[in-house]
Amino acid sequence: MTTTRRNFLKGAAASGIVFCGCGLQHGARAQPGTARLPVKVGGKRVMTVDAHTHCYFHEALNLMGDAADKILPPVKGVPEHFIVIEQRLKEMDAMAIDMEILSINPFWYGKDRDTAAAIVKVNNEKLAELCASRPDRFGAFATLSLQFPDLAVQQLETAIKKQGLRGAAIGGSVMGEDFSDPKFHPVWAKAEELGAVLFIHPQSTPELAKRFKGNGWLSNTIGNPLDTTIALQHLIFEGTLDRFPGLKILAAHGGGYLGSYAARDDHACFVSPQNCNPDIKLKKQPSEYLNQLHFDALVFTPEALRHLVAQVGASQIVMGTDHPIPWEQHPVDHVFATTTLSDKQKVAILGGNAARLFGLKQA
Template sequence: MKIIGLEEHFVTRGVVDAWCALEPEWQDLSLTPSTRGDSARRLADFGDERLAAMAKAGLDVQVLSLSTPGVQNLIPADAVALQTATNDTLAEAIRARPDRFQGLATLATPRPAAAAAELERAVTELGLNGAMLFGRTRDRNMDEPEFWPIYEAAAALKAPLHLHPQSPPAAVRGAYYSGYGPRVDAALATHGIGWHYDSGVQVLRLILSGVFDRFPDLQVIVGHWGEMVLFYLDRIDSLNELAELRRPVSDYFRTNIFLAPSGILSRRYLRWATEVAGVDRILFSTDYPFVAPPPGGARAFLAEAGLSDADRLKIASGNWDRLCASIRR
């Protein structure tokens, strides 16, 4: 059983330098774990340590992507320069180990036209399998019309976009995630729950904006079992008529959105995702290096999940292979 992980991260020195040079207002809370300690070292490595971690977890292939918040908080000129450099670095790492690595492109969303053009280059020239996006570009949500050229390009290429969490805006952190001390505040605003509410809202904004009605071929990957939204779709469907959508919100989760665990190896969440969206909409991911599965965790999770052999293979790699096969190179 080949297992492919869809949310496996890296950083480059150039991106780290650009993050550190940002005004504090635009520095993401992930800056510290991405630039210090063991996680920073692992993010920068494409060699033995990463391969050893994959073997330990039972993962055969990593689909590499730049860690949060990508280049989306940078000034436009820096973002454009770094998207090219980062994607070239990623393509080089994949060429060195094509049996172990695939990739999702970095996009300079501060300049949407340049991002759309880079997505086409990344897919058709570099061989990448889509792109990683984050829910906001500084203070602008990614459903705003200025960003729709990116979705148009992705739909035309049939290249999936992975929508990844980023830290909630400072005002939201102050209102909802503060008061317990710096460490607890930061954890509550990120991996505790803040990341997932923030990203879930961005998924809903994409649907409610009509992006999928305008680009029905667009496919978006959402980690952490749907970023909270999956568990409230019966309630959320009350927005359908108000938003004048062509279909119920829940329907887009069965036609335009793929789900992945992002290292949350929960059989309960898997059963719920399968029931709500269907096994054909589920991918696999470990969220390297921020989540450390137990030895053999990826393989054991799928083997012990109560799935048929056919469904197990779909989640392990078959659904991703099918999605990549449809990309227009």
């Protein structure tokens, strides 16, 4: 970044009414796809939902003090980290997206209780305000102070019951503490009780930072999918998903690497029983748990989407783009290009599954 965050914010605020955002500068000038609103399958109108989009708020970043300048990611479109509503809607229209589910990647897990609580309060109030302004176009995941599970339980209940948010976005761990740790059980119990969707979005794998150095942004391209994979593996193998069978989990980036090599899990404890806990008796094969999880379709190619559907089922997949970061700029075209999908499966992935998962009213 060649400018300071403070100078950037001054320029962004001058450009229009700013609520929140995440970065895609060239989204508006990207080569348009063929899909247009309203999207139709078999001649019938289909609601399209992007369940993986991002957002930041000025007020929450300011609470990070001197660390605030390090929050914004090194990606194209840094100014677009702060949504100008009409511009974001134009970008959504160009991508043939009816509705976005916004989320904020956690940057407060290392903060003290009061600071973390203040950041989450700002985030959730601003998200609720934004969604209320255009409920037909925006939904959102709440933020949680997961490093303080008792506080996270309260925040989740408020977010779902009072603020109208759709679930909660969480990292791949809490500063290296895996979600299967019993300390987090009260949070998962509350999420299961409320029917709240937990969106696992990775934050790289810091333990491998030395190996990620070099060309190719490996901390993201490898580190992010790996972080999600590890998180899901612990939830499976430690019996967390057996303990909370009604838990609704959505994993970013197609669930990382798990969908491509899940069958290996089914052999692990047979090949090396000494590396498995005899006191943990899973109710089904490890790979079968993928069929009770949900995944976004951010896997880039029709063949990758075909394979993910074959592994987890079309009913478990929703669209996701990382918008406005330009990983996937034509998500609807991606679904239509996957010719192995039936019309029913396309309708489900385009928005039907998300409507069911988040309790949305379909068009």
